[in-house]
Structure formats: structure tokens, C-alpha cells
Amino acid sequence: MLDPEGNxxxxxxxxxxxxxxxxxxxxxKIFLEIDGSSKEQVIEDVDKMCRKLLxxxxxxxxxxxxx
Amino acid sequence: MLDPEGNxxxxxxxxxxxxxxxxxxxxxKIFLEIDGSSKEQVIEDVDKMCRKLLxxxxxxxxxxxxx
Numbered sequence: 001m002l003d004p005e006g007n008x009x010x011x012x013x014x015x016x017x018x019x020x021x022x023x024x025x026x027x028x029k030i031f032l033e034i035d036g037s038s039k040e041q042v043i044e045d046v047d048k049m050c051r052k053l054l055x056x057x058x059x060x061x062x063x064x065x066x067x
Numbered sequence: 068m069l070d071p072e073g074n075x076x077x078x079x080x081x082x083x084x085x086x087x088x089x090x091x092x093x094x095x096k097i098f099l100e101i102d103g104s105s106k107e108q109v110i111e112d113v114d115k116m117c118r119k120l121l122x123x124x125x126x127x128x129x130x131x132x133x134x
Contacts, residue, residue, distance in 0.1 A: 026096070029094040030076070030094075033089040033090040034088050
């Protein structure tokens with residue numbers, strides 16, 4: 001998976017003198033405080049939110065965790 | 068802590084009809100594959116990277132985890 005931000009960050013770290021960095025991957029973490037009738041309902045809602053707005057399935061992998 | 072991206076995301080979800088979202092916070096997760104002589108050395112290096120490039124201490128909280 002392409003990660004332009006990760007590659008740019010790696011090059012910037014190298015320019016700052018950090019040559020011990022083998023790889024950089026950048027992801028986004030979204031915390032949602034959400035009401036739902038059940039854990040399953042919340043997961044279903046959030047999955048739809050991901051496909052509609054929060055993630056671009058073409059270039060992003062996403063994972064849903066319910067605490 | 069201000070979270071403009073979180074607030075904008077919440078409003079967008081409401082416009083899509085999701086009124087069960089109480090709060091949205093957006094963070095960045097950076098995965099570094101890095102060589103180091105010890106866990107302590109790696110943490111020290113990464114902390115410096117955070118202060119120099121990866122985070123803005125004025126507006127960001129950051130946490131370092133070594134796996």
C-alpha cells in the first residue's frame with residue numbers, strides 16, 4: 001500500500017540525521033463516542049461511516065475497535 | 068485540547084444523518100521501524116524525533132510505544 005506521508009516523513013528524518021529509520025507508516029486514529037443499542041449495531045454504524053466518510057477503501061485499510 | 072478535524076468530522080457525520088455521535092477525536096499514528104542499541108536508546112531517539120518533527124508539543128499530545 002502506498003504511503004506518501006510515511007515516505008516523506010522518512011526522508012525528513014534522514015535529513016535531520018536519523019539514518020536508523022528503516023520504514024515509516026502513517027495512519028489516522030479516530031475516536032468516536034457513540035450511542036448504540038448494541039455492540040453489533042455500533043460496529044455496523046461505524047462501518048458505514050467509514051465507507052461513506054472516514055476512510056477511502058481504495059487507498060486505506062481500516063479497523064474498528066469497540067471499547 | 069482543540070481538535071478542529073474532530074469537530075469537522077462530527078458535523079459531517081451529522082449531515083449524513085448520524086446523530087448518535089457524541090464526540091469525535093482525530094489522532095495520528097506513526098509506525099517507525101527503527102534500529103537501536105537498546106529500548107531506552109530507541110525511546111530517546113523517537114522522543115527527539117517527536118519534538119523536532121513528528122509532533123507539535125503546543126497542540127499535540129504524543130505517546131511512544133516500543134514493540
